Every structure is written in structure tokens, then in C-alpha cells.
Amino acid sequence: MNKRRFIEEHLPIREISEESTKEKSIRFGHPSTLHIWWARRPLSASRTTIYASLIPSSDDQKIIKNENFFIKQLSKWENSQNIDLLNTARKKISEFNKPLKILDPFSGGGSIPLESLRLGCETHATDYNPVSVILLKCLLEYPNKFNNLTNPNLFLKNQKDIKLIKDFTKWAQWVLEETKNELTQFFPTEYASSPIGYIWANVIECPNPSCKSQIPLMNQYWLVNTPRKKISLCPVIENQKIIFKILDMTKQKNIDFSPDKGTISHLVVNCPVCTTSISGTDLRSYFFNRKFNQKIIAVVYPSNNGKKYRLANQTDEIIYTKTKEFLVQKTSQLSLKWKFNPIPDELIEEKSVEQKRLIAYGKKTWSDLFNTRQLLVAISLVEKIRSAYEKMIEGKFDPEYAKAITTYLAVCLDRLVDYNSTNTRWVARGEYVGNTFTRQAFPMVFDYFEVCPWSNYTGDWNSAMNWVIRVLENLSEIPENKVVVQQASATQLPYSDNYFDAIFTDPPYYDNINYAELSDFFYVWLKRCLREIYPELFVTNLVSKSQEIVANPKRHESKEAAKSFFESKLTQSFKEINRVLKQSGIVIIVYAHKSTEGWETLINSLLNSGLVVTAAWPINTEMKVRFAAKENAALASSIYMIAKKLEKEPIGFYRDVKNNLKNYLDKRLTSLWKEGISGADFFIAAIGSAIEVFGKYEKIVNDLDEQILVPKLLDDTREIVTNYAIKQVLHSDFSDKISQMTRFYILWRWAYGEAKVPFDSALRMAQSVGIDIEREWNKGFILKDNEFIRIVGPHERNNIPESSFDMIDMLHRILILWKKNKTNELTQILKETGYDRSDIFKRIAQAISESLPQESTEKKWLDGFLTRFRTDYSQTGTQSTLF
Numbered sequence: 001m002n003k004r005r006f007i008e009e010h011l012p013i014r015e016i017s018e019e020s021t022k023e024k025s026i027r028f029g030h031p032s033t034l035h036i037w038w039a040r041r042p043l044s045a046s047r048t049t050i051y052a053s054l055i056p057s058s059d060d061q062k063i064i065k066n067e068n069f070f071i072k073q074l075s076k077w078e079n080s081q082n083i084d085l086l087n088t089a090r091k092k093i094s095e096f097n098k099p100l101k102i103l104d105p106f107s108g109g110g111s112i113p114l115e116s117l118r119l120g121c122e123t124h125a126t127d128y129n130p131v132s133v134i135l136l137k138c139l140l141e142y143p144n145k146f147n148n149l150t151n152p153n154l155f156l157k158n159q160k161d162i163k164l165i166k167d168f169t170k171w172a173q174w175v176l177e178e179t180k181n182e183l184t185q186f187f188p189t190e191y192a193s194s195p196i197g198y199i200w201a202n203v204i205e206c207p208n209p210s211c212k213s214q215i216p217l218m219n220q221y222w223l224v225n226t227p228r229k230k231i232s233l234c235p236v237i238e239n240q241k242i243i244f245k246i247l248d249m250t251k252q253k254n255i256d257f258s259p260d261k262g263t264i265s266h267l268v269v270n271c272p273v274c275t276t277s278i279s280g281t282d283l284r285s286y287f288f289n290r291k292f293n294q295k296i297i298a299v300v301y302p303s304n305n306g307k308k309y310r311l312a313n314q315t316d317e318i319i320y321t322k323t324k325e326f327l328v329q330k331t332s333q334l335s336l337k338w339k340f341n342p343i344p345d346e347l348i349e350e351k352s353v354e355q356k357r358l359i360a361y362g363k364k365t366w367s368d369l370f371n372t373r374q375l376l377v378a379i380s381l382v383e384k385i386r387s388a389y390e391k392m393i394e395g396k397f398d399p400e401y402a403k404a405i406t407t408y409l410a411v412c413l414d415r416l417v418d419y420n421s422t423n424t425r426w427v428a429r430g431e432y433v434g435n436t437f438t439r440q441a442f443p444m445v446f447d448y449f450e451v452c453p454w455s456n457y458t459g460d461w462n463s464a465m466n467w468v469i470r471v472l473e474n475l476s477e478i479p480e481n482k483v484v485v486q487q488a489s490a491t492q493l494p495y496s497d498n499y500f501d502a503i504f505t506d507p508p509y510y511d512n513i514n515y516a517e518l519s520d521f522f523y524v525w526l527k528r529c530l531r532e533i534y535p536e537l538f539v540t541n542l543v544s545k546s547q548e549i550v551a552n553p554k555r556h557e558s559k560e561a562a563k564s565f566f567e568s569k570l571t572q573s574f575k576e577i578n579r580v581l582k583q584s585g586i587v588i589i590v591y592a593h594k595s596t597e598g599w600e601t602l603i604n605s606l607l608n609s610g611l612v613v614t615a616a617w618p619i620n621t622e623m624k625v626r627f628a629a630k631e632n633a634a635l636a637s638s639i640y641m642i643a644k645k646l647e648k649e650p651i652g653f654y655r656d657v658k659n660n661l662k663n664y665l666d667k668r669l670t671s672l673w674k675e676g677i678s679g680a681d682f683f684i685a686a687i688g689s690a691i692e693v694f695g696k697y698e699k700i701v702n703d704l705d706e707q708i709l710v711p712k713l714l715d716d717t718r719e720i721v722t723n724y725a726i727k728q729v730l731h732s733d734f735s736d737k738i739s740q741m742t743r744f745y746i747l748w749r750w751a752y753g754e755a756k757v758p759f760d761s762a763l764r765m766a767q768s769v770g771i772d773i774e775r776e777w778n779k780g781f782i783l784k785d786n787e788f789i790r791i792v793g794p795h796e797r798n799n800i801p802e803s804s805f806d807m808i809d810m811l812h813r814i815l816i817l818w819k820k821n822k823t824n825e826l827t828q829i830l831k832e833t834g835y836d837r838s839d840i841f842k843r844i845a846q847a848i849s850e851s852l853p854q855e856s857t858e859k860k861w862l863d864g865f866l867t868r869f870r871t872d873y874s875q876t877g878t879q880s881t882l883f
Contacts, residue, residue, distance in 0.1 A: 107126060175384040385413060751765070
């Protein structure tokens with residue numbers, strides 16, 4: 001019997017969302033800080049949705065209220081180690097279920113299986129990506145095997161007494177001391193301290209034949225830019241050469257120099273000597289043809305009040321030159337010993353979305369992302385990590401235990417190279433180094449920071465070690481239970497039929513992230529540390545990409561072929577989930593994508609898998625930072641879809657399905673609106689709910705027996721949502737009285753604010769209000785910007801056609817007159833159009849204002865105008881007061 005679960009009927013999504021967004025800012029000890037992974041579900045959302053899926057639903061309002069309160073408590077980060085609360089959750093789960101087997105076939109960064117383990121379930125975690133598998137072992141398998149509390153009622157006061165933490169700390173310190181003894185000559189002590197690191201710049205020659213100056217490529221010149229401390233580099237021209245001095249900007253007066261403006265901006269370089277400009281195309285040519293150098297600009301040291309700075313000198317350059325000689329010798333020795341190149345000589349792949357920028361700037365191998373001294377540090381650490389493993393085995397350590405400690409040491413190396421590549425930055429506003437992966441990409445960086453590996457500051461080995469220790473301390477609170485980590489494709493799960501009680505997973509989001517391409521950065525170093533102890537994970541030159549489930553057009557003949565590949569593989573994965581799931585089991589699939597294409601492939605894959613969606617919830621999983629004007633629209637919510645192995649109805653008649661869709665969505669949309677779901681998230685949440693309706697049928701046909709496909713059903717969903725949203729935004733039911741263009745403008749501002757949106761999404765929104773966007777763009781307020789669509793406000797419109805009497809054009813014309821203080825013309829237009837007495841006009845202006853951020857120019861204009869446009873209501877009718 002397939003009993004309804006609590007999550008299918010109830011879930012306190014507002015509170016879970018609040019805790020999930022808070023969690024993004026938690027750092028110390030949070031499992032996500034163990035190692036970079038480019039998309040992780042919040043532990044709060046994972047923990048609560050798993051729990052709510054494993055307890056029964058109820059019609060008793062008291063039980064519902066109590067469970068909702070309990071789930072709210074369970075969602076809090078501070079309660080993730082609350083033994084009493086977790087024991088209660090485990091007991092409630094066990095009362096409804098026999099011992100549970102849980103699977104996540106797309107485990108990635110491990111949030112979902114970690115929370116399954118925390119809730120006392122036998123947990124299986126698989127992933128195709130070998131870097132992910134290493135992280136899963138560190139997050140799930142090794143703490144469970146060597147670092148956990150066997151008694152869940154026990155609270156260990158001093159986690160540092162745990163043997164795994166003590167031994168890891170001991171060997172991490174040994175690795176650093178051995179490396180320091182070997183390389184200290186290349187990081188000379190000064191001011192009684194080792195340096196924190198070095199600020200570097202790439203340098204090119206000015207193409208002007210009469211100049212030929214060496215131009216350091218720097219985006220800006222700040223060394224420190226905080227409220228209390230402002231120190232800057234200042235370029236000085238001497239004999240056609242650019243040299244630097246250091247200025248305390250708090251003491252400079254009447255100086256014609258801005259540290260904000262460097263030699264390069266938006267890929268255009270300006271020579272400080274002769275003012276010659278170098279285009280982005282020419283700049284790429286410099287790098288692609290290796291016509292550039294690198295130069296140390298400044299050295300950073302610790303001081304009593306933070307950090308001190310000095311300019312680099314000839315001694316610094318001589319020492320750096322010596323590292324080149326030392327690296328050649330060391331590479332030769334280790335190559336003979338290991339039978340492979342210790343320097344990552346693997347080629348960066350040309351058929352890549354994420355790595356294409358590296359190729360464009362002449363980076364051919366992964367070693368090209370590091371300068372000579374950075375490479376020397378990294379391969380020296382690799383050598384010591386490998387030696388540590390050998391010494392542990394010689395010392396009769398249990399081989400699995402030695403393997404675990406060595407793996408954590410390799411994670412430390414990954415953390416260090418993330419902060420010590422030529423893609424890092426010196427962050428002047430906080431005086432720290434920004435890591436390579438500040439975002440999910442490989443941007444080109446022209447001035448970077450090199451870390452001293454024993455500086456005791458951000459990004460060094462000690463920092464990496466301490467982050468690992470904090471995570472292990474956190475994980476020590478999880479009681480022992482069976483956990484299995486395997487490398488496996490979700491399309492071929494290594495389990496028998498009907499094996500799992502529940503499957504919770506976060507599959508790839510269409511074309512959002514190319515994990516394999518990003519992972520290569522870490523894979524080449526992990527392989528050098530761990531290839532002998534994980535031979536099965538490091539058999540390929542780089543991370544295998546051919547079967548990665550992602551819509552990557554670079555790997556296929558066309559965008560359509562990439563979409564077809566993704567859909568085929570995702571369908572196969574969902575069929576595998578269906579196969580290994582017990583008949584009474586439950587599935588949660590988390591998905592978030594802003595494009596219609598992404599959702600079409602997901603829905604088609606689900607419908608073809610045999611699984612039936614029984615509920616869907618939007619949970620805000622991103623930090624509460626609204627997208628800035630003109631930036632790309634971003635989603636804050638992920639949709640948690642609950643599915644089961646149920647018999648589908650063979651045929652659904654379109655007229656009935658559409659009617660059911662309207663009735664069901666009206667109810668669900670009201671609930672979502674009350675929960676504060678808005679904008680683009682509202683549309684996506686509605687799609688999740690719509691699948692509940694049309695996903696229960698094998699086939700949907702119209703009166704002519706023609707099959708209705710997913711795109712048509714999504715169009716119907718969007719139309720229903722559009723009409724509902726406009727009514728809610730206007731606080732009125734007169735939306736049918738306003739024009740299509742005005743409806744579109746209101747809807748856009750509410751959904752996307754001032755962001756630009758991919759054409760596909762814009763097209764669908766326009767269609768939902770009956771507009772052909774291709775006929776309208778670049779004529780009025782709709783602008784096409786490459787593959788994006790942008791909606792402009794009155795302050796950005798130069799010519800509004802006099803022939804247009806559409807309300808939104810009239811509103812923009814009126815706002816421009818208001819801004820120019822042309823009161824007479826403004827008053828005349830308002831009276832001629834009747835807008836001075838129009839409640840609709842006023843509500844539209846107010847609704848647009850409410851949809852825009854406080855910093856928006858359009859909002860300021862609207863608010864200024866509306867303060868002078870007041871309407872007083874009387875019992876007999878409406879009387880307007882204009883100005």
C-alpha cells in the first residue's frame with residue numbers, strides 16, 4: 001500500500017527557505033567548506049525534506065501543527081547537532097518505516113546523503129565524477145568509519161581528542177614542515193616574518209613603435225581600501241618606463257590620481273606612457289602567442305596592525321629566478337621516481353564551454369594556470385603527501401586508515417591550489433586573497449596573488465588544514481550507520497531491482513554547470529597524490545566527459561543535439577531510479593532552471609520514466625540578494641518534486657486536463673503567493689505544481705486524437721500563471737481592461753525587475769499575453785541584446801512614438817514630462833486621456849514601482865510622480881487631486 005507522506009500534503013516552506021538562505025553565510029565547520037563544489041543543496045532543505053518524506057501524512061490538525069513546528073526546529077543550522085532533536089526525528093522515522101536504504105545517484109557535493117546519514121538511514125551515495133567521489137568519501141565514508149560517535153546520546157566535549165583529527169593534524173603539520181624545510185629559501189623572512197604573499201601583474205609591450213613601454217596589466221591599484229586604511233600603488237613614468245610607488249591615500253591631498261582606474265578595463269588596455277589603446281582582440285593575441293611576461297609588483301607582510309606592503313625589488317626577482325632552476329631539477333628527479341610528470345601537463349580541452357577562455361588566452365596545459373614558484377610549492381606538497389602515506393604504511397597503520405588521512409591531505413592541497421593559482425586576486429577591500437573559483441568559471445585574471453604556503457593567512461596550508469579540522473569536528477556528531485560511496489553513472493546503477501526505500505537527488509540542471517570541465521583543475525592534483533591508492537578513480541587523463549549528463553553544445557553537433565543527449569541520459573537515469581526503487585518507495589527530485597528548454601527536458605524525462613509526481617514545493621535555496629539592474633535574472637528557489645511508482649491513467653483528454661490544471665493551479669498559486677513566492681520563482685514553482693496534474697497520464701490527446709506535448713502544456717501553465725499574477729500585482733480584477741503591451745510590461749517588472757533575460761524565457765512570457773516579441777523588439781521598450789531581451793524604463797527611452805496611446809507608453813511620456821518639470825503639458829495629457837481620474841492608471845504605476853528595487857531610477861521617478869498624484873475616495877464616487 002502506497003501511503004501518503006507528510007511532504008505530499010504539508011511543508012513549512014517559508015521557514016525552511018529562511019533557514020536555507022541563512023545557511024549560505026555559515027562558514028566555520030559547515031561541510032560545504034571542506035572543498036569547492038559548484039552546486040550544493042542547503043543542508044537545512046535536505047534534512048527537512050528527507051524527514052518529511054519518511055513520516056506519514058495526517059488529517060489531524062494538531063498533529064499537522066506539531067509536525068510543522070518540529071520541522072521548523074529541525075531546519076535550523078544550530079540544531080543540526082542537537083542530539084535530542086535528531087534522536088526524536090530518527091525515532092519517528094523508524095516508527096513508520098523498517099530500516100531504510102536511501103540512495104542519491106547524483107551525490108555531487110554530498111549535502112543530501114549527509115543529511116540522510118544524520119537522520120539514521122543506511123545511505124548510498126554515487127556519482128560519475130571522480131572528484132565528487134573523493135569528496136563523498138571524506139564527507140561520508142571516512143568520518144563514519146573513523147571519526148564518529150558510536151553512542152548518539154554522547155556529546156564529546158573536545159572533538160580534537162578524536163584519533164582521526166589528531167592523526168590528520170599530525171601528518172598535515174609534518175607535510176608542511178618538510179615542505180618548509182625544502183622551500184624556505186624561496187620565501188625569505190623579512191620584518192621578522194615570512195611574507196603573506198606576492199602581488200603579480202601580467203606585462204605586455206606597448207605596440208606603439210615610438211613607445212614600446214612594458215605595460216603592467218592591472219584592473220586597479222588599491223592595496224588596501226577600507227574605511228580606516230587606504231594604501232595604493234601609484235604608477236610613475238620615468239624614461240619611458242612605468243615604475244611604482246606606494247601612497248597612503250589618507251594623507252594625499254589635491255592629487256590627480258585615482259587608484260580605481262588601472263591600465264585595463266573591459267579588456268581594453270591603455271598605455272600609461274603614450275595613451276595607446278589595445279583592443280580585447282589584440283590583447284588575446286598577445287597571450288595566445290605568448291607575447292607577455294609576468295612581474296612581481298609588491299610583497300605583502302604581516303604587521304601589528306594588519307599587513308604592510310613594500311615594492312618588489314631585484315632580490316625578489318633573483319629569488320624567483322632560482323625557483324625555475326630548482327623546479328627543473330625537482331621535476332626531473334620525481335619524474336624518474338614516479339614514472340609520470342609531477343607537473344600537470346594534461347592539455348586543456350578545446351571542446352569545452354568552461355575552459356574555452358583559457359584556450360583563447362594561450363593556456364595549453366593545466367600547469368599554465370600556475371607560475372613557477374606556485375608549481376614548485378604544489379609538487380613539493382604532492383611529494384610529501386605521498387611520503388606521508390608510505391610512512392604510515394611502514395608504521396603499520398591500517399591501510400584504510402592511512403588512505404583516509406592521505407585523502408584529507410590531498411584535499412588540503414586542493415584547497416591551497418585554489419588560493420594559489422594565476423587566477424586568484426588580491427581583494428583590497430578586506431586585505432585577503434580571493435580564490436580561483438569565486439564563481440563557476442575560469443575568468444581571465446591579469447593581476448593575481450601568490451600565497452606563501454606557511455604564512456598563517458587565508459589560502460595557505462595551515463588555513464586549509466584548519467578548515468578540514470572544523471568540518472571533521474562537525475561530522476563527529478553524526479552517529480555510525482552504514483554508508484556506501486561508489487563511482488557510478490546514474491544511467492547504470494549498480495543495484496538490483498526494488499532495492500531502495502527512498503531516493504533523494506539533485507540531478508544536473510540542463511546546461512547550468514559543466515562539472516567535469518571545472519573539476520579538471522582539481523583532478524590533475526588529486527591524481528598525482530592519490531593515483532596509487534585509488535587506481536579505479538584515476539584511470540583517465542582528465543575527468544571523463546563523454547557521458548556526463550549536461551547539455552553542452554561544444555560536445556555535440558548542435559544545440560538541439562546537446563538537448564537531445566541530455567534528455568535521453570536524464571530519462572535513462574530516472575528509469576534507473578524507478579527500477580531500483582521499491583514499490584512503496586518515494587523519490588524527491590530537486591530542480592532549478594530558468595529556461596523553458598531546461599524544464600521541457602526535465603519534464604519529458606520524468607514523464608517517460610514511469611514515475612508520477614504527487615507534490616511539488618518551491619524552497620528558496622539562495623542568499624537573499626536581489627539581482628542588480630541590467631544583470632541576468634536569477635532564480636532563488638529550487639523545486640522539490642515528490643514522485644512515486646504509481647499506475648498512470650492511460651489517456652487524459654486535453655479539455656479536461658486544461659480545466660483541472662486551471663482549478664488546481666488557482667488553489668496552489670494562492671498558497672504560493674501567501675508564502676511570499678514571487679517573480680521568476682513564482683512561474684517555476686507553478687511548473688512544479690502543473691506536473692502533478694498532467695504527469696498522471698500516459699498520454700494527453702485533444703478532440704482530434706492528436707497528442708498534446710509538454711511545450712503546449714507549459715504554455716497553458718504560463719498563461720494561467722500570467723493572468724493570476726497580474727491580478728495579484730494590480731490588487732484588482734481589471735487586468736483584462738489593459739492592453740497586451742501594458743500587461744507584458746507589468747508582468748516583466750514583477751518577474752525580472754530590470755534584469756535581462758534569455759530570449760527563450762522572454763518569448764514564452766510574451767506569448768502568454770499574446771505578443772509576438774520578434775515584431776516588437778527595438779521599436780519601443782523591448783530591446784534585444786544579443787541572445788537576451790531587456791525592458792527599458794522611461795529614463796532610457798529617447799523617442800516614444802507620438803502615435804502610440806498604449807498606457808505604458810503614455811505613462812513613460814508622462815514620467816519624462818514630470819522629470820523635466822513640464823507641469824502644463826503633463827496636466828493637459830492627464831486630462832485629455834482621463835488618467836487624472838483613472839484608478840487603473842494609478843494602480844499600474846504603483847504596481848510597477850513596487851516591483852522595482854529601491855536603487856532603480858524608474859522607481860524613483862514613479863514614486864516622485866505618485867506623491868503628487870493623489871486620489872481621495874468619497875461615498876459618492878472618486879475625486880482626483882492632481883498636484
